[in-house]
Amino acid sequence: MSSIDPPEGWPARAAALRPTLDGFVDGESYASGDRARFACINPATGAAFAELAAGTETDADHAVAAARRAFADGRWRDLPPAARRQILLRWADRIIVAGAELALLDTLCMGKPIAQARFDVELAAAAIRFAAETIDKLNDDVLPTGAGSLALNLREPVGVVAAITPWNFPLAIAAMKCAAALAAGNSVVLKPSEISPLSALMLARHAAEAGLPAGTFNVLPGLGSTIGAALARHRDVDMISFTGSTETGKAILRSVGATHMKKLSLECGGKSPCIVLADCTDLDAVADDVAMQICWNAGQVCSISTRLIVEAPIAAALAERVATRMALAVPGDPLDPASVMGPLASRAQYEKVLRYLQQGIASGARALCGGAEADPSAAGFFVRPTLFDGVDPASPIAQDEIFGPVLALLTVADADEACRVANGTVYGLAGRIWTDDLRKGYGLARQLAAGSVVVSAKRPTDPGPGFAAGMEAAKQSGFGIEGGMAGIRAFTHLKAITINL
Numbered sequence: 001m002s003s004i005d006p007p008e009g010w011p012a013r014a015a016a017l018r019p020t021l022d023g024f025v026d027g028e029s030y031a032s033g034d035r036a037r038f039a040c041i042n043p044a045t046g047a048a049f050a051e052l053a054a055g056t057e058t059d060a061d062h063a064v065a066a067a068r069r070a071f072a073d074g075r076w077r078d079l080p081p082a083a084r085r086q087i088l089l090r091w092a093d094r095i096i097v098a099g100a101e102l103a104l105l106d107t108l109c110m111g112k113p114i115a116q117a118r119f120d121v122e123l124a125a126a127a128i129r130f131a132a133e134t135i136d137k138l139n140d141d142v143l144p145t146g147a148g149s150l151a152l153n154l155r156e157p158v159g160v161v162a163a164i165t166p167w168n169f170p171l172a173i174a175a176m177k178c179a180a181a182l183a184a185g186n187s188v189v190l191k192p193s194e195i196s197p198l199s200a201l202m203l204a205r206h207a208a209e210a211g212l213p214a215g216t217f218n219v220l221p222g223l224g225s226t227i228g229a230a231l232a233r234h235r236d237v238d239m240i241s242f243t244g245s246t247e248t249g250k251a252i253l254r255s256v257g258a259t260h261m262k263k264l265s266l267e268c269g270g271k272s273p274c275i276v277l278a279d280c281t282d283l284d285a286v287a288d289d290v291a292m293q294i295c296w297n298a299g300q301v302c303s304i305s306t307r308l309i310v311e312a313p314i315a316a317a318l319a320e321r322v323a324t325r326m327a328l329a330v331p332g333d334p335l336d337p338a339s340v341m342g343p344l345a346s347r348a349q350y351e352k353v354l355r356y357l358q359q360g361i362a363s364g365a366r367a368l369c370g371g372a373e374a375d376p377s378a379a380g381f382f383v384r385p386t387l388f389d390g391v392d393p394a395s396p397i398a399q400d401e402i403f404g405p406v407l408a409l410l411t412v413a414d415a416d417e418a419c420r421v422a423n424g425t426v427y428g429l430a431g432r433i434w435t436d437d438l439r440k441g442y443g444l445a446r447q448l449a450a451g452s453v454v455v456s457a458k459r460p461t462d463p464g465p466g467f468a469a470g471m472e473a474a475k476q477s478g479f480g481i482e483g484g485m486a487g488i489r490a491f492t493h494l495k496a497i498t499i500n501l
């Protein structure tokens with residue numbers, strides 16, 4: 001038994017779990033009247049274990065109206081900053097206390113290994129704490145004027161924020177987004193992914209128990225085509241903060257353009273590069289990091305490196321090291337704390353990844369580990385991690401976001417070619433650079449079209465800036481700042497007030 005195991009064991013705890021399936025609106029449980037349902041499928045078994053309402057426009061109207069009332073009467077935004085800070089800190093504490101259940105809900109819905117789901121609970125609580133601590137530090141500006149006037153630049157909350165989130169970090173992304181929006185003084189309506197809605201339903205309940213006023217944080221489970229689309233076109237929503245695929249991001253853009261010009265932040269897909277230069281001496285450290293990233297959450301992470309761009313002299317040596325490590329990441333039962341990889345999150349995702357694996361083989365790429373065969377003995381959506389060599393940089397496996405444990409090795413002649421290849425997709429989310437020459441690494445980092453870049457010369461030992469780092473994606477990975485103080489300010493609008501004395 002691992003130290004994170006509940007005493008009765010994860011499978012027993014999962015069997016006893018009776019998850020909350022209703023939304024949470026205006027401080028109380030909210031059951032949609034919709035008879036259309038959708039199922040939560042455990043991707044480790046392929047079996048449905050919960051059914052929720054698909055949701056209707058009426059549900060969206062109800063939640064938005066509650067959020068509007070809460071915003072309009074100032075029950076949250078007008079509280080003293082220290083009081084708001086305390087409430088969010090209490091919320092983070094409650095998330096930690098409920099951590100085992102929250103982790104289990106994510107593991108059951110989308111197959112994340114339980115140890116990683118436990119890590120996400122820590123991440124969620126840390127994100128809420130970061131947001132809480134910004135509340136009494138978000139200063140406004142007094143602007144320079146002559147003696148006859150006083151001019152202020154004030155950051156005001158936007159109003160009603162609709163947060164629309166994906167399934168790959170169900171708890172953590174919802175917590176980060178909603179805590180930032182709440183810290184800025186807004187009211188929130190959260191629409192979690194239909195694949196993994198259950199932890200988000202608990203998130204809002206814990207916030208209410210921590211003292212967040214009713215109506216300030218509402219959650220509606222439902223489909224993207226019903227609740228998501230209704231929020232995107234809703235005329236009383238002031239801002240959409242979306243994380244998900246580029247395709248859905250574009251649909252939301254169209255919808256917002258066709259209705260009214262609400263504020264919009266889109267965090268979308270990625271196909272991030274990891275550039276490894278030939279001067280790199282610690283190839284084992286590089287291989288550890290590359291293999292860990294592509295297997296984490298079964299490769300279903302927006303910002304991980306899915307293209308390994310390597311200078312020719314070290315390509316073979318690095319490929320061998322990475323393939324050996326990836327082959328060790330055998331997918332297993334996500335409820336086993338020893339599992340490093342679980343299944344893919346859904347049948348659709350599984351079929352998509354298998355299609356790309358077959359396409360990769362058909363295009364002439366060579367699988368150094370893994371390959372296109374699914375495990376026919378498994379009922380769930382398991383695939384082995386695959387490293388492709390001999391990949392054409394223009395081919396779909398090098399260009400498209402696959403969102404699975406599939407890594408494309410691209411061999412290049414020098415750093416200039418590495419940079420050209422790295423920037424040669426429609427995405428611009430993140431990047432990694434390995435070189436012993438940090439001056440060169442910094443130069444490359446400046447040239448990458450990416451929201452965030454990590455440059456390393458050796459095995460990372462420092463956790464880095466964490467939530468203090470703000471970033472904005474480039475190209476079709478979206479726009480709008482997330483993270484850091486800038487990410488809190490992104491949920492405000494800037495007002496200038498001039499008083500003629």
Ligand code: NAD
Binds near residue numbers: 169223225247251401
């Ligand atoms: P998705 O776009 O299918 O769904 C995301 C959310 O949008 C879900 O809640 C869904 O119900 C909702 N939705 C779907 N159609 C909608 C519509 N027409 N209007 C409004 N909402 C709608 O994405 P996904 O499959 O859940 O998540 C995987 C994607 O998310 C990947 O592309 C990944 O890169 C991206 N992602 C990006 C980041 C980032 O920080 N950039 C982080 C995590 C995931």
